[in-house]
Amino acid sequence: MLFVELLSNLLLLTGGFFYLAGTVGLLRFPDVYTRLHTLSKADNLGLGCLLAGLALKADSLVLALKLLAIWPLTLIASAVVGYAIAHRADRLGIPAWQREKP
Amino acid sequence: MTTALAFEALLALLLLWSAWQTLATPQMDRAVIMFIVFGLLLTLVWSRLQAPDIALAEAALGAGLTGTLLLDALTAFRQPNRSAKHGRVLAAFRRFPALLALLLLAAALLTSLTRLPLPAVDLPAAVAGQLGSSGVSHPVTAVLLNFRGYDTLLEVAVLLLALTGILAVGLPAERPLLSLNQLVPTLARSAVPLMVLAAFYLLWAGAHRPGGAFQAAAVLAAAAVLLNLSQLQSRWLPTQHWIRLVVGAGLLLFVGIAAALLAGGGLLRFPPGQAGLLILLIESGLTVSLAVNLAAFYLLRTSSSGQWAGQEDSHE
Amino acid sequence: MKSLELPLALFLLINLAAALIRATRGPTAADRMLAALLFGSTGVGILVLLAFVQRSFALIDVALTLALLAAISGIAFAQRTWGLTGRSRQRRAVEREDDHAFR
């Protein structure tokens, strides 16, 4: 029992770390395409860890399954929205950031 | 305890900040996005206030319908996005008399808030006491459809009136999508069946836990909007009679049941034995009817060669 | 052992606040739309944490609904609004090109 609790807390903390990474990326990345990455990759990984951690704490199987069902939904949704926004940004001619060559 | 307080204080600040941004930002599209953000923050507030029913409705309507309606309306205004006078109008907030009046209003409201006595009637206890005879075990549903059923009846009438008003004002013409990519229809094909499933779940859940006809209808309406955005569902025309039928049917069903019960006593006084069944019947009818009504706010359009198209072009 | 959920919810809310403020200051309209997108991940995270903090598991239904619907306003924005209300010449040019494509 103690092991499960430890694992759950570890997953929660890992989730928090990925959220932090996502926020740092959002604050520091140079253009809209890269910023889309942080939301659809790091944040969703954080959410996945969080949901897994909480599912271990759930009282019932139904609750745990419901928690785990949220993750694929957000994955699909954020992938599609990220693509739709990037697609439109590209059509509008917003340039992608490029590293300056020395 | 302090963590909880910090959480609530930050949430409150964010809510006020997003509300201020909605009014103060010069560009209209940005204002609408900030309003969507405001609605989503409000969902978190309702969750914190232990009101999951309201949080469900706010999430479904705010994320699915209100935001889309507002974003869509913006495209009708082919004017420069930034209202030229906004800076000056915003300065009105800083003008002394207006600011003073608003500050006085805020101070008056806040002081009266802290001085209000506790209510004389203990409503939660009254609801809990009558819950057994209501036919459902979730108190909010019991209030909505049994104890204050006429509220809900009139609300359905208001929705119908709003739709009638929109039809009377005239519908804008349909516009083509700015860009379509293949992923959005894929998303719609996988998400819409799940949304319908979620709506059924919410409808069923309403009897004994947070959920019910309104939340289910909001989710269904959002599904219709998503179908339209992925061009799997064309816009509805006001000449399509099934829309009028379905939209009217919810109110008719409700009024019919109310009239049938009138003989037995008061308006919408359900006999305790059949209350559960009647509420389920009303809720199922309402879900479909409300969903079509809500979706029609967004989906009803005249065909692209309609009268409005020409008028809009003349102002470009 | 002190429970982890509420501090983590506060931590996520701080993240949300920082990201929101950054997103609303962004140079393009898409950056602002990122703010609405944030709720699909961070907002859902806060909701499930609150469900465990308050032991009211109906909030998980709210999180599920939000996860299902968070995409819609972003898609509506990308496909119906963005570029029609903008001002820069670059966007106007593309818009005219789009109009040609449709007519």
Added chain:
Amino acid sequence: MSSGLLFAAVGCLLLVLGVGGVLLLDHLVRRILAFNLMGSGIFLVLVGLAQRSGRIDPVPQAMVLTGIVVSVAATALALALARRRYADSGSTTLQDKARREDRHD
């Protein structure tokens, strides 16, 4: 201070902000947004005030649920009116375009 009272106070501030927006801003869509902020403020006051002692009160929750749906209907109708106004006169405010141009510039 209970969370109910805190958010009721926030609701009051939102109401004031919305009143200011409806009275002082001119773009019709912006006024509609301000009106919605007012409404949300009132909803927060209703629920927050009823739950200030920390007990869940289903009656205001049910009323607010009704209110939210009604406010969506009102918003949709108001947006249709604003669009109609713009299509008829080319103005996004309640003032006439011609008169406004006379007064300024």
